Amino acid sequence: MNNESTNNKSPNNKIVLSNVSKSFGNNHVLNGLSLNVPTGKSMVVIGGSGTGKSVMLKCILGLLDADSGSILIDGKESVGSDTKTRSKFMKKFGMLFQGGALFDSLRIWENVAFGLVHGQGMNKKQAREIAIEKIRAVGLSPDVAELFPAEMSGGMQKRVSLARAVATAPEIIFFDEPTTGLDPIMADVINDLIVDQVKDLGATALSITHDMASVRKIADYVAMIFEGRIIWTGPVEDLDHSGSEYVEQFIHGRADGPVTRSVA
Numbered sequence: 001m002n003n004e005s006t007n008n009k010s011p012n013n014k015i016v017l018s019n020v021s022k023s024f025g026n027n028h029v030l031n032g033l034s035l036n037v038p039t040g041k042s043m044v045v046i047g048g049s050g051t052g053k054s055v056m057l058k059c060i061l062g063l064l065d066a067d068s069g070s071i072l073i074d075g076k077e078s079v080g081s082d083t084k085t086r087s088k089f090m091k092k093f094g095m096l097f098q099g100g101a102l103f104d105s106l107r108i109w110e111n112v113a114f115g116l117v118h119g120q121g122m123n124k125k126q127a128r129e130i131a132i133e134k135i136r137a138v139g140l141s142p143d144v145a146e147l148f149p150a151e152m153s154g155g156m157q158k159r160v161s162l163a164r165a166v167a168t169a170p171e172i173i174f175f176d177e178p179t180t181g182l183d184p185i186m187a188d189v190i191n192d193l194i195v196d197q198v199k200d201l202g203a204t205a206l207s208i209t210h211d212m213a214s215v216r217k218i219a220d221y222v223a224m225i226f227e228g229r230i231i232w233t234g235p236v237e238d239l240d241h242s243g244s245e246y247v248e249q250f251i252h253g254r255a256d257g258p259v260t261r262s263v264a
Contacts, residue, residue, distance in 0.1 A: 013036045014040075014074065015073055017059075017070070017072075019033070019034055019070070020032070020034070020056070020059060021068045022055055022059060022064060028228060030052050032069070032228075033056060033069070033225070033229050035056075038204070038220075042195075042205040043221045044214075044215050045206070045207070046222060046223070046250060048259060052225055053208040056208075057174060057206070059071060060174075061174065062078065073089050073172075092172050093170055093172050093173075094164075094174070095165055095174045096173070097161065097176055102160060102164075104150060105148075107147065107148060108131075108144050108147050110131075111149070111164055112134055113128060113130065113131040115164065119168065130167060131163070131167060132145055135163050138160070138193050139189070140160070144160075158178070162193055162194065162197060166197045171203060172203060173201075173203050173204070173206075175194065175208070175209070184213070188217070191217040191218050194218050195217065207219075216236065219236040221233060222235075222239050224250065232247050245258050
């Protein structure tokens with residue numbers, strides 16, 4: 001399946017990236033990247049370290065400005081948008097960061113409710129009630145609400161991060177390496193929770209990961225990025241017969257293939 005679409009502005013696409021480029025000096029990270037993320041579906045982008053996955057995500061989030069190209073969110077241009085427009089986009093987003101990114105000085109419920117209080121202006125009593133509900137939804141006991149992140153295991157912190165990501169009922173949720181640092185059992189628990197939470201919200205999900213078990217569990221569609229471009233995309237069920245030697249090498253973790261690594 002080619003990464004280009006005949007109708008990029010279709011309402012069936014929640015996010016559309018067209019010919020997006022981003023460089024840092026002479027380091028050209030994104031090189032005309034194009035990708036369609038269907039509304040209400042889970043798209044997972046795979047690829048090796050340094051191929052541009054995180055930069056792509058940051059450009060969509062507006063944490064980085066693309067040098068050129070177009071990023072449409074609900075059909076509206078994000079690249080070069082003003083502060084007011086960017087703020088409207090941000091209200092649509094939820095994010096689970098790779099390291100969890102919890103605030104050490106805040107209690108668990110305050111972490112989960114952060115977007116409700118500081119983004120939506122909700123009073124703390126109501127926000128705490130929603131936070132407790134989301135804490136329950138990710139399989140944690142309400143009594144953890146008064147703990148601090150340092151008092152919890154890595155797996156529990158990841159659950160809290162997921163609860164925070166969905167607390168504002170976002171339309172789009174981004175997952176940055178959601179299972180990094182977790183043992184296989186806990187990783188599978190997190191994957192199940194991601195599937196359940198995305199489904200419950202009816203949200204669109206965009207994830208980046210190296211974890212093929214995670215890909216197979218959470219993806220509706222998969223795209224592979226290589227040298228700053230999407231070189232293949234298709235339904236997850238087509239992953240094992242993609243016809244791409246790059247995809248084949250990556251999903252099977254083979255040293256030999258078109259993707260070469262220099263050894264210092």
